[in-house]
Amino acid sequence: MIECLSCGRRQEPRLICADCGTPLPASLDCFAALGLPRRLSIDLAALERIYHELSRKIHPDRFASREIGIRDASLRATALLTRSYRTLRDPAARGLYWLDLTGEKLAENNKRVPVELAELVFDVQEQLAGMHDAAADSDSARGLAAQVVKRRGELQATMDETVAELERNFIRWDQSSPESPGKDHKMLTMELKAILSKVAYLRTLIRDVDRALENSKAA
Amino acid sequence: MERIFGIDLGTTNSLIAAIENGAPRVIAAPETGKTLLPSVVAIAPDGAVTVGERAIEMEPHLTVEHGGQVSAVGYPGGEYGAVIRSVKRYMGLGGDELAPEDRARYTFADLAGPVVRFQIGKRVFTPSQISAEILRALKDGAERALADNEREKVERVVITVPAYFNDGQRQATKDAGRLAGLEVVRLVNEPTAASLAYGLNKLATGNVAVYDFGGGTFDISILSIKEGIFEVLATNGDTHLGGDDIDRAIVDWLLAGLPETVNQSRHVWNSARMAAEDAKKRLSDLSETEIVVELPGHTIRKHLTRDNLEQMAEPLIARTLKRCELALADAKLKAGDVDAVVLVGGSTRMPIVRRRVAKMFHREPLCSIDPDQVVALGAAIQASVLMGGQGDMLLLDVVPLSLGIETMGGVMERLIHRNTTIPTSVAEGFTTAVDNQTHVDIHVLQGERELAKDCRSLARFKLGPIQSQPAGVPRIEVTFLIDANGILNVNARDERTGREHSVDVKPSYGLTDEEIERMLEEAIDLGEQDLEERLLISSRNDAEQILGALRKQLGEFGALVDRIERARMDEVAERLEEARMGADRELIAKLVEDLNEITTPFAERIMDAAIKLALEKKSVDELS
Numbered sequence: 001m002i003e004c005l006s007c008g009r010r011q012e013p014r015l016i017c018a019d020c021g022t023p024l025p026a027s028l029d030c031f032a033a034l035g036l037p038r039r040l041s042i043d044l045a046a047l048e049r050i051y052h053e054l055s056r057k058i059h060p061d062r063f064a065s066r067e068i069g070i071r072d073a074s075l076r077a078t079a080l081l082t083r084s085y086r087t088l089r090d091p092a093a094r095g096l097y098w099l100d101l102t103g104e105k106l107a108e109n110n111k112r113v114p115v116e117l118a119e120l121v122f123d124v125q126e127q128l129a130g131m132h133d134a135a136a137d138s139d140s141a142r143g144l145a146a147q148v149v150k151r152r153g154e155l156q157a158t159m160d161e162t163v164a165e166l167e168r169n170f171i172r173w174d175q176s177s178p179e180s181p182g183k184d185h186k187m188l189t190m191e192l193k194a195i196l197s198k199v200a201y202l203r204t205l206i207r208d209v210d211r212a213l214e215n216s217k218a219a
Numbered sequence: 220m221e222r223i224f225g226i227d228l229g230t231t232n233s234l235i236a237a238i239e240n241g242a243p244r245v246i247a248a249p250e251t252g253k254t255l256l257p258s259v260v261a262i263a264p265d266g267a268v269t270v271g272e273r274a275i276e277m278e279p280h281l282t283v284e285h286g287g288q289v290s291a292v293g294y295p296g297g298e299y300g301a302v303i304r305s306v307k308r309y310m311g312l313g314g315d316e317l318a319p320e321d322r323a324r325y326t327f328a329d330l331a332g333p334v335v336r337f338q339i340g341k342r343v344f345t346p347s348q349i350s351a352e353i354l355r356a357l358k359d360g361a362e363r364a365l366a367d368n369e370r371e372k373v374e375r376v377v378i379t380v381p382a383y384f385n386d387g388q389r390q391a392t393k394d395a396g397r398l399a400g401l402e403v404v405r406l407v408n409e410p411t412a413a414s415l416a417y418g419l420n421k422l423a424t425g426n427v428a429v430y431d432f433g434g435g436t437f438d439i440s441i442l443s444i445k446e447g448i449f450e451v452l453a454t455n456g457d458t459h460l461g462g463d464d465i466d467r468a469i470v471d472w473l474l475a476g477l478p479e480t481v482n483q484s485r486h487v488w489n490s491a492r493m494a495a496e497d498a499k500k501r502l503s504d505l506s507e508t509e510i511v512v513e514l515p516g517h518t519i520r521k522h523l524t525r526d527n528l529e530q531m532a533e534p535l536i537a538r539t540l541k542r543c544e545l546a547l548a549d550a551k552l553k554a555g556d557v558d559a560v561v562l563v564g565g566s567t568r569m570p571i572v573r574r575r576v577a578k579m580f581h582r583e584p585l586c587s588i589d590p591d592q593v594v595a596l597g598a599a600i601q602a603s604v605l606m607g608g609q610g611d612m613l614l615l616d617v618v619p620l621s622l623g624i625e626t627m628g629g630v631m632e633r634l635i636h637r638n639t640t641i642p643t644s645v646a647e648g649f650t651t652a653v654d655n656q657t658h659v660d661i662h663v664l665q666g667e668r669e670l671a672k673d674c675r676s677l678a679r680f681k682l683g684p685i686q687s688q689p690a691g692v693p694r695i696e697v698t699f700l701i702d703a704n705g706i707l708n709v710n711a712r713d714e715r716t717g718r719e720h721s722v723d724v725k726p727s728y729g730l731t732d733e734e735i736e737r738m739l740e741e742a743i744d745l746g747e748q749d750l751e752e753r754l755l756i757s758s759r760n761d762a763e764q765i766l767g768a769l770r771k772q773l774g775e776f777g778a779l780v781d782r783i784e785r786a787r788m789d790e791v792a793e794r795l796e797e798a799r800m801g802a803d804r805e806l807i808a809k810l811v812e813d814l815n816e817i818t819t820p821f822a823e824r825i826m827d828a829a830i831k832l833a834l835e836k837k838s839v840d841e842l843s
Contacts, residue, residue: 052448056613060642060703064223064404064605079644079700086639 002026005069015077016057022070023058023077030084030097040098040170042088051085091166092199095192098173104189106196114198120158124205127151128212145216152209159202166195223375223404223605225412225598226357228350228392230307230435230461231565233258234595235357235373238608243416243599245592248360255591256360260352261302262339267760270356274302301325301339305435305463306353309335309346311384311391316675318459334391347391351398354378358399375402377602379594381431382408382438383456383619385665386677389705404605406704408616410440411451412597413563416588420447420612425558426550430576430584431594432539433564435461439543441550441557447611453549453638454619455542460535462499462566468531469495473510473519486826487514502528503568529571536575543579549638560584563593615640618701625662625671634699637667644700648714649682654690658683661697663707682711682720695720758807762799765814766792772818772825779824787817 002013006022013026015033031038034050056062058081063074087093099106127148134141169192176184225236225243232255236245245254251272261274269277308321314330322330328338336343358373365371380392389406396403410429419427424445431438438456442449470491477487491512498510502525512519547554562584566572576584588596603609618641623633634645649659659682666674685693694714701707711720769792773780780788795810 048445052445055448055615056611059613059615061405061601061605061613062607065607075642075700075702076644078703079642082640082643083645086643 005073015054015081021057023063023074025073025076026080028080028084029101030087033080033084034088036088038101040094040173041167042094044089047085047088051081054081091163091170092196092203095166095170095196095199099189099192099196102185102189104193106193106200114194114201117198117201120155121201121205124151124155124209128208131212131216141216145213148209148213152206152213155202155206155209159199159206162195162198162202166192166199169195221374222371223377223602224361224373225595225600225602226354226376226378227409227412227595227598228307228353228378228380228395229258229594230305230433231258231463232256232434232591233353233357234592235361236592236595236599237361238599238603243596243603245595246361246364249364250360256353256357258306258353259302259304260306260349261300262342262344262349263300263760263764266342267764268352270352277302301337303337303349306346306349308435308459309337310350310395311346311388347394347398350392350395354395354399354401358401373401375404377405377407377598377605378403379407379409379412379598381436381456381458382410382440382451382454383436383458384705385620385675386622386705386707387675388458393704393706403704405601406706407598407601407614408438408440408451408454408705409594410438410454410561410563411442411449411614411616412601413561413593414440414442414444414449414597415600415612415614416593416597417559417561417585419444419559419561420449426452426552426556427559427561428543428546428557428580429561429563430539430543430567431456431563432566432572433461434463434566435459437461437539437542439539439546441546441552448613448615450615450640451617451638452552453546454617455546455549456619457538457542460538462564464535465499465528465532465566465569466492466495468535469499469510469523469528472531473512473521487512490514491519498523499528499569503570525570532569532571536572540575540579554580557582561593562586563590565591616703616705617641618643618705620665620675621667622677622699622701622707623664623674625664629671631664631666631669631671631674635701639701641701641705642703644698646696646698649695649697650691651685651688651693652690655687656690657685657687659685659695663699663709677707678709680709685713755802755804755807758804758811759799761811762795762807765811765818766795766799769814769818772821776821776825776828779828780821784817784821788814788821791817
């Protein structure tokens with residue numbers, strides 16, 4: 001139970017006092033903070049609307065002239081809201097958070113490059129090394145850079161496909177029966193881990209490619 | 220409820236504004252009628268402070284440079300005083316963080332310390348203390364302007380900061396407010412404030428780029444506006460890129476070929492800088508202009524076309540556009556997705572800046588509000604939001620730099636990424652590495668680089684005391700919270716006992732709480748004096764200074780004055796001597812002014828003599 005600093009009402013932990021609308025300094029999970037059910041498929045436009053609506057109600061700018069305790073509650077509640085929104089907005093962050101909620105971790109058993117990405121990772125690194133070694137402003141450097149730009153597009157396409165895969169995994173989670181989780185969830189967890197580790201690798205690759213292109217432009 | 224005021228604490232000029240009858244308005248100081256207060260602070264060896272236009276007036280007459288030190292010839296006793304410009308460039312920085320050109324400009328005490336301190340006479344001043352003087356001048360000016368109808372006090376303020384200011388620079392700005400006796404209700408990013416001033420909330424939905432090119436800093440912010448919510452998507456910038464750099468490029472061109480002693484003379488450089496700045500401004504309207512710099516025994520006369528100027532400015536503008544690209548990439552937008560571009564800062568008056576910005580964003584930028592006022596007006600609107608006066612409007616700003624901690628091997632582990640909406644928080648678990656360890660050291664960093672040593676050290680703190688336990692058993696959860704001002708707060712909790720740990724965060728740069736308290740006590744002593752009494756003391760100090768200076772100058776350079784001139788000086792000086800014993804402030808002020816006027820030609824002659832001395836070794840031919 002948590003007590004509202006403004007009206008004194010004791011209530012279940014929530015973001016906003018049910019009686020007077022004052023922010024409460026509660027500890028909530030990301031779904032609860034936004035008042036959402038624990039479902040992985042999220043409509044991003046609706047999510048943004050909820051976030052904006054709640055921000056309007058609890059943001060510190062709304063409590064600038066109140067006593068310090070309430071200002072502090074507003075600060076903490078808004079920080080929680082912002083963090084929850086950012087976590088749920090990004091599908092990969094949402095997936096990782098889901099693992100966290102179900103007591104799983106990505107890092108274990110997932111240190112190796114995912115098999116289906118092994119070849120891609122190798123190729124990209126080869127290309128980047130080639131671009132790095134090529135003499136600045138030479139024809140071969142320009143040729144390699146053009147190849148890397150093309151590769152950047154392919155990586156993005158792979159990323160988009162992987163995120164779509166992730167969304168499909170989310171839907172299956174939401175459809176799985178909460179009464180008899182068991183086997184279903186074990187398989188979904190394994191799949192989720194595999195997809196998330198793929199996303200993580202793709203992100204690193206895209207970042208490396210962007211950096212390499214950045215440097216070649218600067219040279 | 221008392222009003223909250225908006226303050227633009229600028230590198231070059233500062234302004235104060237408030238909402239009046241529903242619309243934001245900049246408040247002019249009643250004496251000068253001017254809305255812009257130059258961010259220039261003159262400090263006499265005895266601590267007497269002058270701010271704004273009058274401080275600028277003191278600059279050429281009262282200061283000369285020798286031996287690398289800026290000294291005040293106008294002050295008695297031959298002690299050093301100083302006139303400080305662009306103090307914002309020094310806010311929240313340690314000595315090792317100063318750009319070389321900023322380091323050379325003034326004399327500092329202990330550059331190795333966590334905060335730069337100006338050495339002025341026997342006293343030292345932190346940048347926050349100097350900035351507090353500017354804030355106090357704005358506060359006093361506004362209170363005098365409002366005195367007639369309501370005797371309103373300026374106590375609560377919103378202060379704007381460059382979006383790219385780091386934690387230390389923000390903290391230093393807040394400290395300055397406290398030292399000026401103000402409650403800083405909120406720090407707001409300048410570009411964000413500017414977007415408020417343009418009333419873009421009427422634009423129901425869209426993306427806005429704010430291009431803020433001021434005297435000393437450049438900022439770009441990309442915002443998304445939806446039904447009154449201003450959400451900053453990304454921000455980027457350069458705290459050392461501004462119109463001053465364009466002036467400097469012109470000065471280098473003007474003084475090219477001159478001998479070094481002349482080149483480095485503060486007087487020569489200052490004259491050239493002022494001429495350069497004027498020419499730059501003229502070339503916003505004209506296609507060519509003549510620049511004349513009068514030096515003793517020599518005149519520099521050069522012809523500058525707008526084309527030449529644009530060539531000099533080009534590389535600097537290219538740097539700003541690079542920053543725009545980075546911000547767009549962070550916002551995951553293309554230039555064409557931007558629905559409106561807002562121009563802020565005096566440097567955006569240059570036609571080439573407008574052309575380049577229009578080209579980059581494929582649209583004509585908005586510039587209908589005076590770029591010098593737009594930030595202050597926006598600050599007043601944010602102040603009104605804080606008072607509940609703007610309906611549903613709300614600003615969601617971001618933190619400009621990533622925040623993290625140093626982990627094993629000196630690697631920076633990012634906990635909060637740059638461009639994360641604030642306020643935000645992140646909790647991180649810590650434990651011990653060896654048995655019975657009683658403390659865990661935590662080093663907080665800010666920056667985008669991979670290695671801790673390349674990031675800016677923000678703070679260090681010790682967690683503990685921790686109960687003696689085997690390694691890895693204690694679980695302490697540390698919460699890093701960034702508030703709506705972009706300033707970090709830390710607290711820690713033992714996960715087993717739920718007990719809060721006290722966290723004594725020692726900022727790597729900036730002032731400790733104790734230092735602030737001490738400065739505050741000093742400031743309150745001053746604040747409690749009656750305003751009238753302060754003004755009287757201040758005018759007595761003025762009188763003392765000018766009389767002392769005159770005595771000293773007549774002693775050293777008496778030969779430069781003829782008999783008639785000398786008689787007039789003596790007469791006015793004598794009357795001033797008498798008046799300063801009395802309590803008629805206006806009489807004292809008038810006589811100081813008179814004496815100043817009579818002695819100005821003399822002061823100029825002394826200056827010329829000093830410059831000539833410096834130039835003597837070089838032939839005049841070398842100068843042209």
